Amino acid sequence: MLELIMCIDDDPITLMLFRRVAQRASFAKEIINAMNGQEAITLINTINNNSNQGKKPQLIFLDLNMPVMGGWEFLDLLNASNYFNLNNTNVIILTSTIDPEDIKKSKLYPNVIEFLSKPITVEMLDYLNSKL
Template sequence: MLELIMCIDDDPITLMLFKKVVQKAAFAKEIIYAYNGQEAITFIDNIQTEDTKPQLLFLDLNMPVMGGWEFLDLFNNSNYYHLNNTKVIILTSTIDPEDIKKSKTYPNVIEFLSKPISVEMLGYLKTII
């Protein structure tokens, strides 16, 4: 079980479902939420200790203010070298093959999944993280 994960998504229903599925799968002890990439970056900028650093990020691509691609571009900037070992799962409603291809260009993106999250998906993720 992971200690701390973050879900970055602007849809409250997705976030509610995410929380229920993570709890049911006993995947993480704590979940932090951000409603867009900018909120996530602000949280990350304020990380003080290893204990407050998410071990895994679940990222939607289509969000207001700052979308998933913009977040990834910024997150992979050298300003965030201290988080290089934080892995990212793209969790989105898009199934565009170009998006899947583009996600493979980011070294910290380890998987591209379609919404909604399921207990089975989390079981699979446990085997690769």
């Protein structure tokens, strides 16, 4: 079981379902959510500025199509800078897109370890547990 994971998605129902499935699968002790990439950056900044430096997300589930800052912009920022101290954190793209170009593009990011279609299931999390 992971200590802390982050789910970034602009759909509140997806976030709620993700939390329920992750809890049912005993996938993580704690789950933090963000509604877009910018909100995720704010949360990460809060974590980085907190005196408890040890508690960073071990895994990020990321939607691609979101307002304010989408998944690709978030990934670019995450990978372009040591500022967040998370560029070695694995990312799972969890999206409703089935565009082969998105799948191909995701392979250009070394920290993206999987590309999954929504909705998340217990079976998907069991599969990921076997990979981690």
